[in-house]
Amino acid sequence: MGKTERKERERKRRKDRILNAAISLIEEKGFEKTTMEEIAERAEFSKGTLYLYYNDKSSLFQAIKKRALKYLHDQFLQILQKDLPGAKLVHEMMITFLDLIHENATFTKAMMLYGKKSEQEVEATDGTIQEDCIQLENELLMLIVRSLQIGVQDGSINTKLDPKLLALQIGFQMNGMIQFCLTGSNKKGLQILDEKNMDLPDLMEQFLQTQFSQAG
Amino acid sequence: MGKTERKERERKRRKDRILNAAISLIEEKGFEKTTMEEIAERAEFSKGTLYLYYNDKSSLFQAIKKRALKYLHDQFLQILQKDLPGAKLVHEMMITFLDLIHENATFTKAMMLYGKKSEQEVEATDGTIQEDCIQLENELLMLIVRSLQIGVQDGSINTKLDPKLLALQIGFQMNGMIQFCLTGSNKKGLQILDEKNMDLPDLMEQFLQTQFSQAG
Amino acid sequence: MGKTERKERERKRRKDRILNAAISLIEEKGFEKTTMEEIAERAEFSKGTLYLYYNDKSSLFQAIKKRALKYLHDQFLQILQKDLPGAKLVHEMMITFLDLIHENATFTKAMMLYGKKSEQEVEATDGTIQEDCIQLENELLMLIVRSLQIGVQDGSINTKLDPKLLALQIGFQMNGMIQFCLTGSNKKGLQILDEKNMDLPDLMEQFLQTQFSQAG
Amino acid sequence: MGKTERKERERKRRKDRILNAAISLIEEKGFEKTTMEEIAERAEFSKGTLYLYYNDKSSLFQAIKKRALKYLHDQFLQILQKDLPGAKLVHEMMITFLDLIHENATFTKAMMLYGKKSEQEVEATDGTIQEDCIQLENELLMLIVRSLQIGVQDGSINTKLDPKLLALQIGFQMNGMIQFCLTGSNKKGLQILDEKNMDLPDLMEQFLQTQFSQAG
DNA sequence: GATGAATGAGCATTCATTCAT
DNA sequence: AATGAATGAATGCTCATTCAT
Structure with a gap:
């Protein structure tokens, strides 16, 4: 029987419970001011238990980031499978992004800020998570590139720019918007x-329209 | 006689000494890991003296932000006075921005991150500085708007967008690029x-070209 | 049938497995830094299981000591049965001792240090083990005394000192040497x-020669 | 005026206050079980203040060791200056040693045990103290060697052994006795x-007599 | 018998801030 | 104006031990 399986699922559930507690607390008090003690309390675990699931505070926070990236990655993949013109694919991806911000700021905050501040501030704790995040970020970017290529090919996107450079510009715009949102x-x-x-x-739509309809 | 004046100038000089110490330390060790102790040491003051010039750590860090904003503001003003087409004005402003990042990452970091993370993390300490920063940020944005308006008027900028919205988009792009730089x-x-x-x-230039040459 | 016997033997074997794991770990990381977790891991038991065999960490460590003492006791007994002059018996005992240090420092360390530091640091946990150790230590000393008496009688030892006092001095010297070894x-x-x-x-031999050949 | 001087003296006095608090607590509860909190309390300082004077717990404990060694060193030096036969010099040194044990067991304990357990357990914290201790230990040994040489020369010591080796043996005996004392x-x-x-x-005297009167 | 998830008291250490001098 | 000794709350983390399964 799937004893190990069930165990694993249970473990995952508990890790999530902790993650959710952390996210909600960060939302309330900010990153640095959220303590392991409080997270434990809200997750209804003891302090020590947290360390059974995450090596340290840093790992816990990076796990939040990874979750956000994974969510986006999944969404982007689903969008890519839709039968839509490339321009629309990119547009949907961006909307998905902006929705995420509104629905869960911490999530996005984690994705953007943590581990990005300055390399000195984030000691490598759990190399795996770190690697995973970088991998996911790259894939996210590539999914936009793919959509742009599709758009160029199907004629929905009219640009003089290389798709990769355009993807980078779209990424920057996205980032800027997130910063804007996170900053009251x-x-x-x-x-x-x-x-x-x-x-x-709306602004994003306008932005994309400008980018996608460059006069020859 | 300018006794008070001289005193004031002296005070300003000492505040700067502290600020510079803080900036260089943050550059080396990151925000949170820089302690008042170290700042005092590098500024060749005693710990207690720091508090004679800045109410608390938060104020000190916000002062860094303010200084960066002020520097940019000054630069933007000078650019605006040049006898150049609007498109070029905007372009120069953006280059100034990007230069600042390369020359002094901490400066930019301070400007972007600190006091932006989450409002809970920045307790109102020195309301004045806080206000000043917001004011400067707004003016920075408006200086771009002005340049855009000039560009539209002199024909160097060809856009369907409202200058204010375009300024916003340019600002977002700028922000995104900064994030990109601060993130290795x-x-x-x-x-x-x-x-x-x-x-x-180069990419910024390309971006502006796209924005400024929209087919009617 | 020896069902209980077999059970008992099994139990003994498992206790030994734990002891060996503990010894090798202590050798690598030092006393205080060795955790029950690691011991369990190396012994390939679960953490909880350790407590089925040893009441607590202290008991486990004292068991190491006891094992060392028992080993020495066995060796000393075998030596005593040899047909040798008393001086030689003592000499062999000391060599055995020094050999033990070289072969297994932790063993010796345990024997010397643990439970000896200060009485406050060793809370009575398993009175039995504690008692056993004291008993063994006494017997060890007495075996030296016996050998000395034999030596005096057979003329191989020439001393003005009382055998018991001489044994004490030899014991001190032994102890000093062990300390020396354990201290890099x-x-x-x-x-x-x-x-x-x-x-x-060599030095021990010289020492014994001096002690055993006192001019009248 | 000796402002700096007075400051320095004050500082020394405070360091001593902490040291004494630590010693008395260790005497009561043992090494590992004495916490910085308690030491602070007894020294009538706050916890944080301790760290103004000692880098960490380890440094504090090593300072105890150093103090003990220094005390002994001073005593040995004074003894060496006396106009006495070499044998008597050694004897007085040993008595001084034994007296120290009786007067202040923790002192001696610190000198013997701490930093001697196992090198893994004592991470180098304050290299200086560590070095100082080794230096003092060596000098202590050499002072005994000098006394022995004097004794051989003035005829008060009659031995076939090299003074250095004899010093080593005396040192071992001393160590053994200390162990014996520290172990109830x-x-x-x-x-x-x-x-x-x-x-x-008495036993030490007997020991030295045996060592110093070897038949040719 | 064995497990391993959960605990929670305990600890060293840090650091912004204060204040008497 | 400047100092720097003192503070003490706060925090991340450890680990021996327990107990339901």
Whole structure:
């Protein structure tokens, strides 16, 4: 019988319980100010138990990042399988991205900030997770490249740029938007969007349109 | 006589000494790992003296941010005074930005990250600095808007977008590029730039060209 | 049938497996730094199982000591049965001792240090083991005394001292040598031995010769 | 004026206060079981203050060892300056040693045990102290060697052994006796001394007499 | 008998901040 | 203005031990 299997599933469930506790706490108090003690408390585990599932605080936080990247990766893959013009594929991917931000800021925050601050601040703890994240990030970028190539081929995208460079530009735009979202402080930006009665997805759409319809 | 004046100047000089010490240390060890003790040591002050000039650690770090913003603001103002087409003004501003990153990553890091992570993590310590920063950020954005308006008017910029929205997009792109720079990990992105024999300023130029030459 | 017997033997074998794991680990990492977890792992038992065989960590460590003492006791007994002059008996006993150090430092370390540091540090856990050790230590001393008495009687030992006092002195010397061995730091001592081209057994022999040939 | 001087003296006094607190606590509870918290409490300092004077727990403990060695070194030097036959010099040194044990067991314990257990258990923390201790230990040994040489020359010591080797043997005996003292458990040994109405200094005297009067 | 998940008290260490001088 | 000794709350992490299965 699948005894080991069940065990493994149980373990996964507990790891998730901890992850969720961590995410919600980070959402409330910020990264550095969230303590292992509190995470344990919210996950209804004892402090020591946390260390049964994650080597240390750093690993726990990186696991959040990995989860976010994995989620996005899955979504991107599903989008790619749809029978849509390339331009639309890219557009859907970006919307998915922006949705994620709205639904779960911490998730996105983790994906963006943690392990990105400065290499000195993130000591390698669990090399595997670190590697996995880099791998996922690369694949995410490549999925956008693929969609762009499809778009160029099916004529839905009209650009003078190389798909890879365009993907990079789209990635930067995405990143900038995320930063914007994670930062409440940029009042002026919000005000501009308000004035024009637009939201971020609208702006993203406009951005893509500009990029995808370059005069020859 | 300018006794008070001289005093004030002296004070400013000492504040700067502290700021520089902090910046160089952060560059070496990262934000959170830089201690007041070390900053004091490098600034050749005693720990207690730091508190004579900055209310607390948070204020000190925000002051770094403010300084970066101020520097940029000054640069942008000077650029705006040049007798150049609007498109070129924007371009120069962006190059100035990218230069700053290369010259002083911490500076940029401070500007981007600190006080942006999550509002919970930045307790209001020195309201004034906080306000100043927001003000500067807004003005920075508006200086880009102005340049865009000039460009539209002088015909160097051809866009269907509202200048304010375009400024926002340019800002996002800028932000994304900074993130990219501050993050060593994005190997794929670097690889793409390498392949095409391009660097970030090149990509920025391409980006602006696309934005500024939209077919009617 | 010897069902209980077999069970008992099995139990003994498992206790030994644990003991050996503990000894090898202590050898590698030192006393305090060896954890029950690691011992269990190396013994290929689960952590909980250890407690089926030893009441607690302290008991486990004392068991190591006891085993060392028992080994020596057995050796001493065998030596005593040999048809040799008393002086030679003592000499062989000491050599056996020094050999043990070289062959298994942890063993000796356990015998010397553990449970000897300070009485506060060894809470009575398993009174029996504690008692057994004291008993064995006493018997060890008495076996030396017996050998000395034999030596005095057969003329191989010429001393003005009471055999018991002499045994005590020999014991002290032994102890001192063990300390010396367990301590890598005493560079000067090693250097002296080197200079004279001697090793510890040589020095012990010299020591015994001096003790055993006192002018009337 | 000696402002710096006074400061330094004050600092020394505070370091001593901490050391004394540590010694008395170790005496009561044993090495490993004494916590920094308790030491701070007894020294009437806050926990953090301890770290202003000693880098870490290990350093603090090694400082105890160093103090003991220094004390002995001073005593040995004074003895050496006395106008006495060499045999008497050695004898006085040993008595000084034994006295130290009786007066301050922890002191001696520190000197003997700490940093001697096993090299794995004592990570180098404050290299200086470590070095100082080794240096002192060597000098201690050499002072005995000098006394022996004097004794051989003035005829108070009659031995076939090389002074250095003899010093080593005396050192081992000393060590053995210390072990014996630090270990309450060796009941048999105590019983023997009792029977003969002797104490450790008596036995040491006897030991030295045997060593110093070897028939040619 | 064996397991291993869970515990939670315990510990060393850090560091921003204060304040008497 | 400057100091730097002192603080003490806070935190990440360890590990012997227990107990339900």
